[in-house]
Amino acid sequence: MTVKVTRSMLKRQAIIDGALSAFQQYGVSDTSMDKIAETAQVSKRTVYNHFESKEQLVTHIIKEIWQQNILTCDIEYDADIALDAQLTALLKNELDFLSNQNLQELIRVAIGYCLFNPDIFTAEMSEFFDQETALIRWIKQAMLQGRLRQADPQVAHAQLISLLKGQAFWPQILHQQPVLSSDQIDTLAAETVAFFLAYYRA
């Protein structure tokens, strides 16, 4: 059973792609519906056939593409493997996620929109920002098994994430630093593991 791709669906996707591209370039406020139509190579009237208003288009884009980028990580705590190796793998996974360029551009749009529209997406944004569940599950397990020192797993998790985002996410979001190479990711993961385990290893 092949999936039917109607012309309507193609147009709709072109609108979404064009809008995202324009938002990334100019920001939401400075992107007009005419510009979106032009970028998408579609009549302005078609844009309004698919989305009732600019507000709905913005909402749709941020929400839907947000969903696409929820990364599922299934690395679970394993008593037989060295802590260093397990944690390094987890952090590399996180870093690959944070360093994803498409995601960063999307987040830039979302932040730009949310900064002055609080209450609208902040709930969903929080979900995303607090979503590194594999990592926190791992920390809890390791503490339960006595291989990490007893401490607040939320705090330990927040510290790890801060260390990663401080080098591999925020400077890139603000255009201060280029996206990390895979060598830099390896180095950062190793450094962070050493730092973390010096304090938290039981």
Added chain:
Amino acid sequence: MTVKVTRSMLKRQAIIDGALSAFQQYGVSDTSMDKIAETAQVSKRTVYNHFESKEQLVTHIIKEIWQQNILTCDIEYDADIALDAQLTALLKNELDFLSNQNLQELIRVAIGYCLFNPDIFTAEMSEFFDQETALIRWIKQAMLQGRLRQADPQVAHAQLISLLKGQAFWPQILHQQPVLSSDQIDTLAAETVAFFLAYYRA
């Protein structure tokens, strides 16, 4: 010698205050010059008498108030005091700076403006974000004196700042968390010092 405050200066200040307040509420793009004049309780023509264009007004506000918020911290490394105590004092100083509500609101405006106008303020923004010089000087001194393990002081510094900003700055900027209370600042400083020194103490 008393400082003369002319009416012109009062009007000018009202414009700046009104513009900043409007920018914080709506963002730069969605704030019109009419709205600024209204907020400042000033005629629109007066706004243009003081600032040639909206662009200049935005530039002025972000730059000038940026300047006001450069915090000078003069805590220097002291061989006679325990590392913990010195570092705790330094971090509390940093945290007071990062938690300053006025600064956060200003940074929100600056970020919102810069996200889609890169190359304009990013140089100045970088200056600010890399400005914690007292802290890095202290780390270098402590490493030189052999009380911190030999390591890259830039990396150690970046890690410290990441740990602080991850809890006391970014969540607040994104409206996810309220500004930290002074008790919370104390706790965070203490936690961070313990974490840091577990790895870096010689």
Added chain:
DNA sequence: TGAAAAGTAAACTGGTTAGTGCAAAAATAC
């Protein structure tokens, strides 16, 4: 007191914007 400087209100220019109405054209479906 009187001239210069600064501020004001309101209308106006030239431009942009979100969103609509409509008839023709093109693609799709059967």
Added chain:
DNA sequence: GTATTTTTGCACTAACCAGTTTACTTTTCA
């Protein structure tokens, strides 16, 4: 090949916005 759906182009609205002009009032200051 006809009926239906979708797209298109284009004109139109009502509002908004940066910036200007004008005719006027208020403040400053010497």
